[in-house]
Amino acid sequence: MGASADNTLLEAKGLSVSIGQVRVAEDLSLAVRPGEFWGLLGPNGVGKTTLLRTLAGLHPAASGEIRLDGQALVAQPRRAIARRLGMLTQHTRYAFDASCEETALVGRHPYLKAWSRESGADRAMARQALTDLGLLELADRSCMELSGGESRRLALATLLVQDPKVLLLDEPTNHLDPANQVGILDVLVGRVRAQNKGAIMALHEVNLATCYCTHIVLLYGRGEWSAGPTEQLLTAENLSRLYGCRVRLVDDGRQTVFAVAGGKGY
Numbered sequence: 001m002g003a004s005a006d007n008t009l010l011e012a013k014g015l016s017v018s019i020g021q022v023r024v025a026e027d028l029s030l031a032v033r034p035g036e037f038w039g040l041l042g043p044n045g046v047g048k049t050t051l052l053r054t055l056a057g058l059h060p061a062a063s064g065e066i067r068l069d070g071q072a073l074v075a076q077p078r079r080a081i082a083r084r085l086g087m088l089t090q091h092t093r094y095a096f097d098a099s100c101e102e103t104a105l106v107g108r109h110p111y112l113k114a115w116s117r118e119s120g121a122d123r124a125m126a127r128q129a130l131t132d133l134g135l136l137e138l139a140d141r142s143c144m145e146l147s148g149g150e151s152r153r154l155a156l157a158t159l160l161v162q163d164p165k166v167l168l169l170d171e172p173t174n175h176l177d178p179a180n181q182v183g184i185l186d187v188l189v190g191r192v193r194a195q196n197k198g199a200i201m202a203l204h205e206v207n208l209a210t211c212y213c214t215h216i217v218l219l220y221g222r223g224e225w226s227a228g229p230t231e232q233l234l235t236a237e238n239l240s241r242l243y244g245c246r247v248r249l250v251d252d253g254r255q256t257v258f259a260v261a262g263g264k265g266y
């Protein structure tokens with residue numbers, strides 16, 4: 001199956017999404033093209049995870065359509081979807097005792113035939129991903145013995161080994177110190193650009209979004225949203241409305257950053 005005529009990797013058309021009593025998005029349309037890295041921002045509980053799960057085909061939309069690589073998502077078998085789309089979930093929990101290398105190799109499962117084992121090339125991919133995420137020294141260590149940040153990086157390594165065209169990332173920088181946050185975003189953005197992938201990343205760190213994201217989706221609540229290029233969407237006015245607290249833009253001549261200026265009384 002080839003990409004769609006205009007190269008769109010993942011497309012939402014007129015998508016309406018709810019969960020429980022929460023209206024996440026009404027009539028949402030967006031198209032993720034090769035090389036684009038989208039940021040998904042909004043307050044706690046607004047529905048970022050739910051929207052990512054919907055785009056992955058794991059939560060049903062109330063209406064609208066999702067197209068992956070030019071074809072309706074619902075028409076594609078899960079195994080085919082897993083070769084094209086991968087999701088990093090918000091929390092990393094390992095239920096089975098396996099080494100970090102074996103855990104990273106799970107990313108190759110969508111490509112293996114029944115009863116077949118991972119090849120040397122698969123193992124090389126796993127070791128490369130562990131190297132890229134600074135985990136090679138832990139290759140033989142049990143995944144049950146990792147710190148929160150190490151577990152997070154192992155989950156990302158597994159996603160890189162899965163090597164899908166579309167990456168859905170739910171707060172990938174959770175549990176990571178600042179150096180590891182920019183380190184893993186450098187790796188992810190590097191892969192997206194070099195290999196013409198597309199990504200959507202839910203996150204709360206607005207200043208990482210300004211550094212790394214080409215496009216932004218803002219979820220305001222009650223189904224309201226806006227989407228577009230980062231420089232148009234990420235303004236102090238939009239962010240103040242989004243989070244319900246005053247956000248200021250600070251410019252030191254080299255970089256512009258957003259700073260929380262305090263609550264209503266400040």
Ligand SMILES: Nc1ncnc2c1ncn2[C@@H]1O[C@H](COP(=O)(O)OP(=O)(O)OP(=O)(O)O)[C@@H](O)[C@H]1O
Nearest residue numbers: 019020021022042043044045046047048049050051
């Ligand atoms: N299975 C469920 N049934 C009903 N409501 C749910 C369910 N799962 C989540 N919710 C609710 O749906 C809303 C959206 O949750 P979601 O996890 O998508 O938000 P989020 O924007 O990712 O939040 P956060 O920033 O806190 O991670 C929340 O109010 C949550 O309590």
